[in-house]
Amino acid sequence: MKDFNRPYDEEDRLKALTRLNLVSDDSAERFDRITRIAQRLFAVDYADFSLFDANDQVLISNYGYPIERVNRDISLSNYALCKGDVFVIQDTLADDRFSGNLLVASPPKIRFYAGLPIRNKNGFRIGVLSVAGREPRSCSARDQSVLRDLGEMISNELSFMEVAQFDRSTQLSINDGFYSLAEQSLRVCARQKRPAAVIVFDVKKAGPANDPSVDSEFDRERHIRVFANKLRHIFRKSDVVGRLGSEEFTALLLDTSIEHVNEIVMKLQAAIDAYNSAATTRIRLSFTHGTAEFDPEHPVTSNVLVAMANRSMLRLAHVG
Numbered sequence: 153m154k155d156f157n158r159p160y161d162e163e164d165r166l167k168a169l170t171r172l173n174l175v176s177d178d179s180a181e182r183f184d185r186i187t188r189i190a191q192r193l194f195a196v197d198y199a200d201f202s203l204f205d206a207n208d209q210v211l212i213s214n215y216g217y218p219i220e221r222v223n224r225d226i227s228l229s230n231y232a233l234c235k236g237d238v239f240v241i242q243d244t245l246a247d248d249r250f251s252g253n254l255l256v257a258s259p260p261k262i263r264f265y266a267g268l269p270i271r272n273k274n275g276f277r278i279g280v281l282s283v284a285g286r287e288p289r290s291c292s293a294r295d296q297s298v299l300r301d302l303g304e305m306i307s308n309e310l311s312f313m314e315v316a317q318f319d320r321s322t323q324l325s326i327n328d329g330f331y332s333l334a335e336q337s338l339r340v341c342a343r344q345k346r347p348a349a350v351i352v353f354d355v356k357k358a359g360p361a362n363d364p365s366v367d368s369e370f371d372r373e374r375h376i377r378v379f380a381n382k383l384r385h386i387f388r389k390s391d392v393v394g395r396l397g398s399e400e401f402t403a404l405l406l407d408t409s410i411e412h413v414n415e416i417v418m419k420l421q422a423a424i425d426a427y428n429s430a431a432t433t434r435i436r437l438s439f440t441h442g443t444a445e446f447d448p449e450h451p452v453t454s455n456v457l458v459a460m461a462n463r464s465m466l467r468l469a470h471v472g
Contacts, residue, residue: 330394
């Protein structure tokens with residue numbers, strides 16, 4: 153075995169990691185949303201969520217790094233894995249443990265690092281969420297609190313992948329899964345005094361009168377999957393997108409203005425129009441929507457924001 157520090161429960165930790173089966177799981181791309189939030193909030197060069205197998209750090213979600221795997225004997229995050237809380241290196245060149253490290257002396261040339269061990273629902277440290285940069289800097293108590301909030305979002309994602317709060321058909325969080333993720337994100341927005349907005353969508357389809365295919369369950373689900381796919385491609389990785397009902401979707405956009413919301417809706421409409429133009433069936437996909445803004449000075453819950461957006465959608469429909 154290579155010579156590096158390991159958590160005291162390494163054997164059980166590796167068994168827990170194997171049960172999660174995330175190293176080769178495409179759904180791990182969902183973690184990109186959280187690493188993008190981390191990168192933006194900390195304004196750093198690098199952010200990642202990594203898992204640790206017996207010998208390597210595997211960068212499951214990676215912002216900025218030119219690598220996808222690191223040997224644990226040189227991994228800065230391996231130190232964080234063995235800690236119980238946030239692990240900070242303000243300046244790697246001023247720390248004898250890291251000044252000669254390959255990740256410091258050569259690209260990516262890390263000078264600042266902060267990492268938090270991520271636990272699964274049974275408490276095993278299976279990974280680390282970290283931010284890093286090419287310039288030294290401090291990591292305040294407030295910064296560390298934000299990193300813990302983001303780490304809790306990662307842990308929630310892991311839990312959702314182990315229980316039925318994820319819609320395999322659309323690859324989106326559903327109901328309680330969405331609201332739990334949204335609450336975590338709004339907590340970060342409130343703490344950082346960042347705005348946010350919610351959009352709700354009601355998906356509709358129309359076709360010629362008396363066309364039996366309009367009521368086809370297969371056709372309905374196919375159009376729902378198309379709409380969900382458009383949402384996943386149009387929204388940013390940092391946004392929270394979910395399915396609340398059979399034909400109702402919602403999205404929480406972080407650190408955004410109502411102008412950006414309008415741009416997103418216009419892009420979505422253009423994507424749906426293009427899909428309808430290329431469709432081989434006579435059925436056309438459409439949607440209605442409503443919005444609500446989050447004021448960090450007067451925070452409300454995600455449930456309240458969704459309800460406000462739904463009322464907005466109903467008012468627009470009535471006016472239309």
